[in-house]
Amino acid sequence: MRSRVANSVPTGPACYHGRFQVAAAACATVPAVSETQLSIETPPAVTPWDRLFLRRVRGRELPSFAEDVRSGLTAQPKILYPKYFYDELGSRLFEAITALPEYYPTRAEAEILHAHAGEIAAALGGPVWAVELGSGDGQKTKLLIEALLARQGTLEYVPVDISESAVQTSSRSLLFSYPDLRITAYIGDYHASLRRIREERVGPGRTLVLFLGSTIGNLDPEERLSLVRDVRNLLNPGEGFLLGVDLKKSESMLIPAYDDPLGVTAAFNLNLLARINRELGGEFDLAAFRHRVLYNREAGRVEMHLESRRAQTVPIRDAGIEVSFEEGETIHTESSYKFDLDQVAALAAETGFELRKTWMDSGGRFASNLLVAA
Ligand code: SAH
Ligand code: AVI
Numbered sequence: 001m002r003s004r005v006a007n008s009v010p011t012g013p014a015c016y017h018g019r020f021q022v023a024a025a026a027c028a029t030v031p032a033v034s035e036t037q038l039s040i041e042t043p044p045a046v047t048p049w050d051r052l053f054l055r056r057v058r059g060r061e062l063p064s065f066a067e068d069v070r071s072g073l074t075a076q077p078k079i080l081y082p083k084y085f086y087d088e089l090g091s092r093l094f095e096a097i098t099a100l101p102e103y104y105p106t107r108a109e110a111e112i113l114h115a116h117a118g119e120i121a122a123a124l125g126g127p128v129w130a131v132e133l134g135s136g137d138g139q140k141t142k143l144l145i146e147a148l149l150a151r152q153g154t155l156e157y158v159p160v161d162i163s164e165s166a167v168q169t170s171s172r173s174l175l176f177s178y179p180d181l182r183i184t185a186y187i188g189d190y191h192a193s194l195r196r197i198r199e200e201r202v203g204p205g206r207t208l209v210l211f212l213g214s215t216i217g218n219l220d221p222e223e224r225l226s227l228v229r230d231v232r233n234l235l236n237p238g239e240g241f242l243l244g245v246d247l248k249k250s251e252s253m254l255i256p257a258y259d260d261p262l263g264v265t266a267a268f269n270l271n272l273l274a275r276i277n278r279e280l281g282g283e284f285d286l287a288a289f290r291h292r293v294l295y296n297r298e299a300g301r302v303e304m305h306l307e308s309r310r311a312q313t314v315p316i317r318d319a320g321i322e323v324s325f326e327e328g329e330t331i332h333t334e335s336s337y338k339f340d341l342d343q344v345a346a347l348a349a350e351t352g353f354e355l356r357k358t359w360m361d362s363g364g365r366f367a368s369n370l371l372v373a374a
Contacts, residue, residue, distance in 0.1 A: 048175035054167070057188030057196050066280055070319040073331070078323075080272055082218050082334040083189070087275050088165035093268040095137050100264055102256040105214055105246045108366035110140050112359045116368070117147035123356070123370055124240050127152040129203020131234070132210040133190050133227075135159035138170035140212055142177070144242075149180055156203035160186045160193040194230045207239045214246035214366070217301070217337040224337075228351040235373040241353060243369045245339040251295045253365075258302050258336065259293040266291035269304050269333055281317030288312055292330060301337040305330040344369050 063071070065084060072079045086094065098106040113120075121128075121144065128148065132141055138159065148155045157174070161167045167185045174181060184202045186193035209231050216224055231241055258265055269291045276282035292305040308325035315322045341358060344367065348355040353371035360367050 048179070049172065051175055051182045052171050053182075053184040055184065055186045055188075055193075055196065056164075057186050057192045059189050059192030062189060062192065066319045069276055069280060069282075069316060070321055073316070073319075073323045074321060078329070078331040080331055080333050083162055084275065085268060085272055085334070086161075086163040086166065087271075087279075088163070090268060090271050090275065091136065091163045091166040093264060093271060096264050097260075097268060098137075098139075100257075100260050100262065102260045103265075104253070104257060104363070104365055106140070108361040108363060109212060109214075109244050109368060110143070111361045112366065112368045113140055113143040116359045117143045118150075120144060120242060120368075120370060121147035121151050124206050124208060124238070124372075127205035128208040128240075129156040129158065129205055130208045130210060131158040131160065131197060131203075132212070133160050133194075133231075134211065134213065134215040135161045135170060136163070136166050136213070138174055141210065142174070144210065145174065145178060145181060149178060152205075154180045154182070157181055157183050158186065158197060158202055159183065160188070160190060160197070162187070162189055190227055191230055194234055198234050207235055209234065209239075209241045211241070212244040214244055214336070214339075216243060217246055217339070218334060219337075220335065221337075224347070225350065228347060228353075232352045232373060237373050239373050240356075241371040241373070243344070243371060245344060245367050245369065246336070247360075247365055247367055248300060248338040248340050249365060254295055254302050254338070255293055258304060259291065263291075265293075265304075269306060272333055273306065276316060276319075280319055282319075283315050285312075285314075296335075299335070299337070300339075301335045303332060304334040304336075305332050339367070341367060 068081055068084070072081065097103050130144065130148065132138075135141060141157075141159075145155060145157060155178075159167055159171065164187045167187050171183045171185050175183060186196060211231070216227070219227060228241075235241065270286050270289060273282065273284040273286055273289060277284055288309050289306045290309055292307045294303050294305075295301075296303050307328060307330045309327070311325065311327050313322050313324045344358070345355050347353075348369075348371045352374050354374050356370045356372045358367050358369045
């Protein structure tokens, strides 16, 4: 029998209204479930979080945050990896970005999923379990989860995300909403998590991997190929990969999506320096950096940078460095590649997939692509 993680979640009636409806205020202090706590035999599921299994995955070979900060800020030009945006505050700031009128990708993809979730859920034939890379707040995923539950009654959902807070919050919200959903969540990097999922193969039926939001666009071409190959290695022929991509479009629509007048994206970008201060004893003065956005037409990507407003030197204690900046010098913090449909077809062909179907939103801004393992 599968063992579940013991925890000390309050189970009193104050948490319930009906079957799994939670009275939010009464349950606001649900503690984290931890694999390190004592495991016990599975009792009948009585609370929504009895259906939650968490796996923390640490890739052995991966550099630490401090090592990546040291190598990135001593390189020329300076870089920081976008995966470090997503601490708890960063994950919340990204959610705020998705509500901005200028940030169209979330609404465009949601429009597609509203219209076609049923068709996507039916595309692989038999029952499926769903693995989602970079699951975040899981809001759009609900549309697919509902369609899959309507078809097959139950679902094993396997979110993968480097942000523990995003996984914890979204998993709990999904489990409260859907009593027939079970979640095995992997907290960690895509590659290491996919490796573990392949070994543990948690779900029954056919595998459907989801990679929504055009998060694939945050990977450079080599990393992109390597990740899609890893996804392909998880799948048997006939199994699916739903890939959301943001399409190439005019700069007049792209730039405001990444440089909004409210300054939410600027805060998301600057939070990377704030995180270095919080976690690594950095001494960045956030007011001494400005958020910069440009469209690199040749590479087909929006770039985010942090630009030093003056010449300065910043100590970062736990990275063991002092970083000097000239006035106007930048740190490249994110690329967000934009695609055309030929690139999606080429990526599928190069990685052992057949591109079965593409759906677009009414504005032609975003494409959801169903790739099937050849
Ligand atoms: N899929 C959601 C969230 C996109 S934000 C949506 O479409 O709205 C990107 C998500 O990917 C974040 O939750 C972030 O924590 C996660 N992420 C970024 N880099 C990652 C990595 N290397 N490994 C695992 N998760 C990562
Ligand atoms: C998560 N990812 C797809 C977002 C994007 O559009 O590249 C991250 C983001 N960066 C700034 N705004 C949103």
